[in-house]
Amino acid sequence: MAGRFLSFEGIDGSGKSTQARRLAAALRARGHAVTLTREPGGSPGAEEIRRLVLEGDPDRWSPETEILLFTAARRDHMEKTIRPALARGDVVITDRFADSTRIYQGITRGDLAGTVDRLHDLMIGTEPDLTILVDIDPALGLSRARARAGTELRFEDMGLDTQTRMRAGFLALASRHPRFRLIDGARSEDAVADDILSTVLPHLG
Numbered sequence: 001m002a003g004r005f006l007s008f009e010g011i012d013g014s015g016k017s018t019q020a021r022r023l024a025a026a027l028r029a030r031g032h033a034v035t036l037t038r039e040p041g042g043s044p045g046a047e048e049i050r051r052l053v054l055e056g057d058p059d060r061w062s063p064e065t066e067i068l069l070f071t072a073a074r075r076d077h078m079e080k081t082i083r084p085a086l087a088r089g090d091v092v093i094t095d096r097f098a099d100s101t102r103i104y105q106g107i108t109r110g111d112l113a114g115t116v117d118r119l120h121d122l123m124i125g126t127e128p129d130l131t132i133l134v135d136i137d138p139a140l141g142l143s144r145a146r147a148r149a150g151t152e153l154r155f156e157d158m159g160l161d162t163q164t165r166m167r168a169g170f171l172a173l174a175s176r177h178p179r180f181r182l183i184d185g186a187r188s189e190d191a192v193a194d195d196i197l198s199t200v201l202p203h204l205g
Contacts, residue, residue, distance in 0.1 A: 013141030043080035
């Protein structure tokens with residue numbers, strides 16, 4: 001049986017990475033085979049590109065160059081991880097996918113949405129079966145993101161205005177595509193996890 005492809009989206013600090021891990025654990029406990037992955041990354045080649053795009057000065061790359069880098073990483077991710085897992089019948093859960101590129105590079109860093117979509121159609125050609133959008137106030141999300149230890153803060157360093165535009169972009173995208181499910185991420189971690197699980201289970205058959 002063909003697998004199911006689920007993505008998590010949201011602004012920085014929304015809690016989506018934690019919730020993706022919790023969903024994977026909950027589904028495994030119910031007997032599902034699950035592949036949990038992330039973007040950028042999820043395959044050896046894509047992880048190398050991840051370091052290029054998430055670390056360093058906010059102005060390190062132009063939006064156009066970022067689109068090419070993210071698309072290259074996604075192509076390798078699809079070839080090496082996602083498609084083989086779906087062929088095995090796994091539930092694939094990815095922390096970010098093409099919608100993040102549509103928002104981060106396509107909208108908030110310039111009017112490049114058409115470029116993102118053309119490259120996606122040409123090189124990727126796949127959308128998730130279900131997308132969980134964990135929504136949170138941008139100021140709260142940014143404070144959470146900056147409180148994390150680590151070096152992958154290039155997009156957080158672009159500031160609150162960028163996070164606010166990204167949230168508006170995600171909400172607009174969700175309103176246009178029925179595969180999205182909107183989850184209030186400002187509640188307790190357990191409450192959010194329960195909501196996500198009850199949302200996902202009916203889609204797994």
